[in-house]
Amino acid sequence: MRSLWAALALGAVLVLGGGTATGQPAGQPGAGGPAKAGALRPHRAGLPKARPAGAPHAKGALHGKGAAHAKAAPGGGHGGGHAVHVNWYRASPPPGESQPFLATLFNFIVLGLLLGRFGYPPIRDFVKARHETISKDLADAQRLRAEAEARLKEYEAKIANLDHEIATLLQGIRAEGEAERARIIAAADEQAQRLRRDAESTIAQDMKRARHEIEQEAVTAAIGTAERILRERITDADQRGFVERYLVSLATEAPGATPTPPGRGAA
Amino acid sequence: MIVGSIARRYAKALLSLGLEDQSQEALARQLDELAHTLGQSAELREALGNPIFPLSERKATMEALCTRLALTRIVRNFVMLLLERGRVLALPDIARELGVMVDAHAGRVRALVTSATPLGPDLEARLRVALEKRHGKKVLLEKLVDPTLIGGLVTEVGDVTCDGSIRYQMEALKAALLPAG
Numbered sequence: 056m057r058s059l060w061a062a063l064a065l066g067a068v069l070v071l072g073g074g075t076a077t078g079q080p081a082g083q084p085g086a087g088g089p090a091k092a093g094a095l096r097p098h099r100a101g102l103p104k105a106r107p108a109g110a111p112h113a114k115g116a117l118h119g120k121g122a123a124h125a126k127a128a129p130g131g132g133h134g135g136g137h138a139v140h141v142n143w144y145r146a147s148p149p150p151g152e153s154q155p156f157l158a159t160l161f162n163f164i165v166l167g168l169l170l171g172r173f174g175y176p177p178i179r180d181f182v183k184a185r186h187e188t189i190s191k192d193l194a195d196a197q198r199l200r201a202e203a204e205a206r207l208k209e210y211e212a213k214i215a216n217l218d219h220e221i222a223t224l225l226q227g228i229r230a231e232g233e234a235e236r237a238r239i240i241a242a243a244d245e246q247a248q249r250l251r252r253d254a255e256s257t258i259a260q261d262m263k264r265a266r267h268e269i270e271q272e273a274v275t276a277a278i279g280t281a282e283r284i285l286r287e288r289i290t291d292a293d294q295r296g297f298v299e300r301y302l303v304s305l306a307t308e309a310p311g312a313t314p315t316p317p318g319r320g321a322a
Numbered sequence: 323m324i325v326g327s328i329a330r331r332y333a334k335a336l337l338s339l340g341l342e343d344q345s346q347e348a349l350a351r352q353l354d355e356l357a358h359t360l361g362q363s364a365e366l367r368e369a370l371g372n373p374i375f376p377l378s379e380r381k382a383t384m385e386a387l388c389t390r391l392a393l394t395r396i397v398r399n400f401v402m403l404l405l406e407r408g409r410v411l412a413l414p415d416i417a418r419e420l421g422v423m424v425d426a427h428a429g430r431v432r433a434l435v436t437s438a439t440p441l442g443p444d445l446e447a448r449l450r451v452a453l454e455k456r457h458g459k460k461v462l463l464e465k466l467v468d469p470t471l472i473g474g475l476v477t478e479v480g481d482v483t484c485d486g487s488i489r490y491q492m493e494a495l496k497a498a499l500l501p502a503g
Contacts, residue, residue: 135496267500276497278492286490289473294439297474298449301486305452 329415332404337414337423339396350417350424352397357417359391362408371411380405431459436466437475440489453479 142148144155213220336353340346360367366387370380384405388398404410425432433453435441441449446463453461457479472488 154375167352226402271500274496277499278496282489289488291439294437294473294481295442295445296443297486297488298437298445302445302448302452304486305449305456305484 326407326415326419327437329412329419332400332409332412332416333380333419333423336396336400336420337427341427345394345396345428346420346424348394349397350420352393352412353400353417353420354392355391356387356397356401357391357414359387360413367411370405371408373408379406380410384410425462429459430462431457432462432464432480434464434466434478435475436468436471436478436487438467438469438471438473440467441465441475449475449477453477 140152142153142155144157145152146155148154166199324360336349340349344357360370364424366383369375369383381402384401385398388401393401401410401413404413404416421432431453433450435446435449448464450461450463454462461479470489472492474487474490476485476487476490
């Protein structure tokens with residue numbers, strides 16, 4: 056708000072200063088502000104007829120009433136020392152005189168107050184929001200840039216150590232491979248030995264069982280043959296001899312004991 | 323074992339009845355004859371031992387059987403008691419136990435002699451004498467012929483078995499020749 060008032064005051068000073076300018080050369084272009092402002096209309100009637108060649112046509116230049124004196128000035132310039140007449144308050148100025156300066160100033164102040172009352176807050180808020188957004192964007196951008204730089208440094212460091220890491224990894228992989236190879240070979244050896252022991256045990260068991268079966272078959276066959284021969288060759292006399300020996304064993308052995316079978320001892 | 327125990331109790335009761343009038347020998351013989359008859363016919367055992375048939379019909383059947391075998395009143399009453407108590411199928415065991423008790427009471431022992439060939443009269447007499455001398459009791463021989471013995475003989479006196487057969491010797495020889503396992 057202060058800056059607005061300062062701007063208004065500066066505008067007023069410039070207007071007043073422009074209106075009271077003295078000794079300003081008539082040929083100076085643009086001096087006193089834009090002509091379209093309408094604050095002071097140029098006095099065309101007072102334009103010098105003998106304008107020096109090449110001098111710019113100061114269409115919007117402020118000219119006071121003294122411009123009429125340019126007719127008498129040699130070379131087309133203003134003469135120094137002439138005061139500019141300002142219409143301060145006359146509502147109906149005579150032809151060739153500007154509008155009242157106080158009314159114009161009043162309009163300007165009213166316009167400034169209206170702009171300050173209704174135009175300034177939205178503009179202020181907008182500018183403030185815009186300022187904050189830009190500040191935030193700038194902060195984010197700085198943060199992102201810092202992060203990117205940090206990441207860049209990190210990657211650069213990694214890239215710098217990449218060869219060493221690759222070498223270390225390869226060395227580790229080779230060591231693990233060697234250890235795994237040794238372990239697999241040891242396990243295979245152990246399994247082979249176990250299989251060999253199992254096979255040897257199985258073979259021994261099979262051989263033992265086969266030997267037992269062969270012996271059993273041989274004994275069974277021998278006993279069967281012996282029984283068959285005995286059946287064929289035992290006579291009644293032999294049967295009587297068996298009973299006789301059984302009777303002898305009954306008589307000689309203690310009660311409760313199994314008598315000596317026939318065919319043993321005396322047989 | 324339970325059947326044996328039950329059979330011994332019934333046999334002891336019947337022996338006590340027989341000892342009263344010294345008819346234990348006849349009781350044992352009649353009961354043995356009835357048990358033998360019962361053992362010969364599976365249909366008879368089914369008719370007398372199956373509780374699905376009415377007890378009156380089973381008693382009538384047993385009564386008819388006793389009449390045909392001319393059994394004494396004591397034996398009839400005894401087998402009727404067995405019918406009522408559902409123990410009629412234990413009759414062979416009871417008869418065997420009663421025979422053992424009667425023999426023991428008379429100072430006798432039964433010997434089952436199994437030989438490969440029939441024994442001659444002289445060998446049988448000598449065997450009886452040898453067994454009586456060994457056991458100190460009068461021996462009643464029951465003879466069987468089993469050719470699978472090949473030779474020799476086997477005697478069974480009570481719980482004692484004396485195997486003097488060639489078959490036993492061959493089995494012992496086979497067991498000795500074969501390694502363990």
